[in-house]
Amino acid sequence: MSAPSPHLHTQTPQTAGAQLPQVTEPRNPGMPLDLNWVLSAQANTSAIERRAGSIGARRSVKKAYQAAWLVKAVTCIDLTTLSGDDTARRVERLCAKARQPVAPALLEAMGVGPVTTGAVCVYHEMIPAAVAALKGTNIPIAAVSTGFPAGLSPFELRLREIEMSVAAGATEIDIVISRRHVLSGNWQALYDEMAQMRAACGEAHVKAILATGELGSLRNVARASLVCMMAGADFIKTSTGKESVNATLPVSLVMIRAIRDFYERTGIRVGYKPAGGISKAKDALTYLALIKEELGDRWLQPDLFRFGASSLLGDIERQLEHYVTGAYSAGYRHAAN
Numbered sequence: 001m002s003a004p005s006p007h008l009h010t011q012t013p014q015t016a017g018a019q020l021p022q023v024t025e026p027r028n029p030g031m032p033l034d035l036n037w038v039l040s041a042q043a044n045t046s047a048i049e050r051r052a053g054s055i056g057a058r059r060s061v062k063k064a065y066q067a068a069w070l071v072k073a074v075t076c077i078d079l080t081t082l083s084g085d086d087t088a089r090r091v092e093r094l095c096a097k098a099r100q101p102v103a104p105a106l107l108e109a110m111g112v113g114p115v116t117t118g119a120v121c122v123y124h125e126m127i128p129a130a131v132a133a134l135k136g137t138n139i140p141i142a143a144v145s146t147g148f149p150a151g152l153s154p155f156e157l158r159l160r161e162i163e164m165s166v167a168a169g170a171t172e173i174d175i176v177i178s179r180r181h182v183l184s185g186n187w188q189a190l191y192d193e194m195a196q197m198r199a200a201c202g203e204a205h206v207k208a209i210l211a212t213g214e215l216g217s218l219r220n221v222a223r224a225s226l227v228c229m230m231a232g233a234d235f236i237k238t239s240t241g242k243e244s245v246n247a248t249l250p251v252s253l254v255m256i257r258a259i260r261d262f263y264e265r266t267g268i269r270v271g272y273k274p275a276g277g278i279s280k281a282k283d284a285l286t287y288l289a290l291i292k293e294e295l296g297d298r299w300l301q302p303d304l305f306r307f308g309a310s311s312l313l314g315d316i317e318r319q320l321e322h323y324v325t326g327a328y329s330a331g332y333r334h335a336a337n
């Protein structure tokens with residue numbers, strides 16, 4: 001077992017949750033497309049894989065520190081259901097979990113006040129159910145619009161879908177980019193598309209889903225990240241959860257470095273959302289360590305970091321219960337999502 005990382009040993013459960021001051025980053029206003037900058041972005045695959053491989057292996061936090069980071073992770077989850085058979089009832093259950101993601105008795109035992117997830121994330125048609133179920137809370141509703149997950153419906157319809165989702169009550173819109181613009185190196189088309197989608201969002205924050213598993217190379221991921229940020233994305237997000245390869249550490253490293261580069265050159269902080277296939281508490285800790293090391297503590301707040309996940313919360317609850325009680329409860333005692 002590797003030694004606990006001192007870098008993560010800076011929080012107790014009491015400081016990890018809702019007691020942290022709520023901060024909200026100003027929105028990314030965007031900037032003109034800078035093709036020289038975009039084309040200068042490269043990705044050294046072997047160096048990236050080496051660095052990504054070193055994160056999970058070196059980062060192991062235990063006991064109270066681990067519990068603190070897991071509570072932090074909960075506050076950064078976009079609790080998601082994106083299934084063809086979604087119903088209002090399922091969304092109501094999801095929202096009930098978002099309101100109270102960890103059993104009050106566990107939080108009390110850790111000395112932590114109430115926490116919520118970062119947001120809930122649903123399809124457009126499920127927004128009204130989420131609005132009703134989250135009434136009286138500040139939990140944002142994120143909607144996947146723009147012909148999710150392929151993003152191949154007519155462009156005008158995709159823009160209209162955004163407007164309809166915002167009108168229905170979504171305050172965050174997760175858009176999907178046209179992968180073909182990246183695969184053909186048409187950066188102007190990607191920029192224009194992203195800028196128009198951002199404009200259609202109005203006051204709602206926009207997360208740009210790159211669908212990195214379909215972009216062909218890490219260099220394309222780096223360039224697409226920059227173009228979306230130049231066009232005003234508030235967050236960049238790895239995946240829809242529907243590609244055959246979703247969030248990975250190498251892809252995350254590339255996107256995080258693009259965010260850092262963008263911040264160093266413009267002073268604007270863009271958020272990061274790994275999504276798809278993140279279902280284990282251990283993986284959540286690895287992502288948090290990566291963010292802390294590469295971007296720093298400021299990015300470890302829900303306004304700049306989210307997990308897109310449908311089944312991560314269950315495993316985190318299991319680990320927190322183990323921390324408090326010393327035993328794992330049977331799987332049937334935990335919610336399915």
Ligand SMILES: O=C[C@H](O)COP(=O)(O)O
Pocket residue numbers: 080082121239240241242275276277278308309310311312
């Ligand atoms: O954006 C969120 C993802 O669709 C969730 O993916 P997941 O179901 O693999 O956790």
